[in-house]
Amino acid sequence: MKFTQPWGRQRLSFLLEKAASREAKMWKVYVPKKPSSQDTDISPAQRDEAVRWLTELHSRLQLYPETLVLAVSILDRFLAPIKARPKYLRCIAIACFFLAAKTCEEDECVPSLRELAASSSCGCSPSEILRMERIILDKLNWDLHTATALDFLHIFHAMVLSCRSGFLDSMLGLNRSQHLALLTQRLYHCLADHTLIQLRGSMLALALITLELETCCPDWLALTIDLLKRAQINSSELIRSRELVARRLSTLRASLPPNTVYIYQPLQSQTALRHPGPSPPPPSLRGTTPSSTPLLPSYRHLLEGRRGVEEMEVDDFFDGIKRLNTCSVLLSRQEGSSSPCPPLQPVSAS
Structure with a gap:
């Protein structure tokens, strides 16, 4: 099935609407x-x-x-x-x-x-x-059929791929199944945290997919706004959910092989390109935490271009994302390490 076809997108919208309707009937506030x-x-x-x-x-x-x-x-x-x-x-x-x-x-x-x-x-x-x-x-009145967070994760993931079918190969080097399996493992990690029970399955799935998009897709915010519109979810609720999920995922540490190589790339903002100075902007580490890459200068530009269409408070959304980035930095400092990089070892000449 090719999701890039118009009928495929209509099918995804139908599945999302059906899952959201089922969730609204079954969901109870924790x-x-x-x-x-x-x-x-x-x-x-x-x-x-x-x-x-x-x-x-x-x-x-x-x-x-x-x-x-x-x-x-x-x-x-x-x-x-x-x-x-x-x-x-x-x-x-x-x-x-x-x-x-x-x-x-x-x-x-x-x-x-x-x-x-x-x-x-x-x-x-x-x-x-x-x-x-x-x-x-x-x-449970013999009613086990409910829309779970995994159902919404599948739908949101397919919607993203219907718009950006090639970003997985170009940015992550993963196919659809591998990327979805990675997100599913993160969902397992979130399910084992009672503080996230307060989130609906659709909200948890959207927080997971947008945190992942932030690290690998340059126009992730435009995709997030589109998903918000389709799912009819409030932006302030998403910001709060992202903070909770990001805090939970910060405890998940991937096992890194020894002698891991880290590549640093300097930020190149529009101001730096127009007015080059003697001191370059500070480098950024790509791929550390879901919200560690400082892409804030581009957020407002993307939001302002869709102000009239999406009818949302741009400043509130922007401030929420900024607060989320600050929260991720503080969490990493509280854990005693500002970077997951292993200490550098001297090279011994044989």
């Missing part, structure tokens, strides 16, 4: 539970630990990404209105995972209940999982 000294309710930290445990199990079983994301969605929807003891958390989580697997996977790929109980080491029997599965279905 209300944090009051901490209790008694062991009577599952804490947010215990919820995050259960999500990480499901992520490891999902990786071992090599199931579809939709299975894990739907399992986490079912888990959050079930835990939101009820109080459950922490000792039942793994039984609840594995039952949600089993429901998601039967919903998303092919029949021959769904693990048997006995195999799932044994491989997960959940500490409960198959009959206990079945009883918990029935409780979950009753609480």
Whole structure:
């Protein structure tokens, strides 16, 4: 399927509208539970630990990404209105995972209940999982179909490629599947953070895709505004969501091979080109954090060209992006390192 064709874009718009409609019906505002000294309710930290445990199990079983994301969605929807003891958390989580697997996977790929109980080491029997599965279905009115963050991530990613089909090969050297797999891994990382439950799936997906575009696409802001218009999302909500997601992704450190080579490129603004001076502008490190590349001079130019069309407050959006960049720099300093570059080693002549 070629998304560059007009009918492909219409199909994507239809899928987005359908997913947004489903999300609006199912979405409930997340209300944090009051901490209790008694062991009577599952804490947010215990919820995050259960999500990480499901992520490891999902990786071992090599199931579809939709299975894990739907399992986490079912888990959050079930835990939101009820109080459950922490000792039942793994039984609840594995039952949600089993429901998601039967919903998303092919029949021959769904693990048997006995195999799932044994491989997960959940500490409960198959009959206990079945009883918990029935409780979950009753609480959710047997309605497991919902629009997840992964659904919106697929749609937004396809929309971007329909407009900029060649930017992946030219900027990142990745094909569609590889780039989407990279974004999916970041989504897994975000799902294991209870502070992001307050974000709708569409908002979380849009924050992820725009943070990625900022690092690899020169006109990312124009694409962001177009996605905002299609998804009918407020720009101030997106700015706040980007700050939360960027803070979460800052804890995700990619494993770098030894002797990694870093290439620095100096900034060349229009002022520097018109009035060259003796001191060049400071260099920028490309590819450090999602918001570390200082492209601020070009933001206002892109926004002002679309002021009448998008009907949004340019100054508020610009200030929000500037605040996000400042937040990323402060976070990196708080972590004790302003750059992920390994220390340089002297070259020994043999």
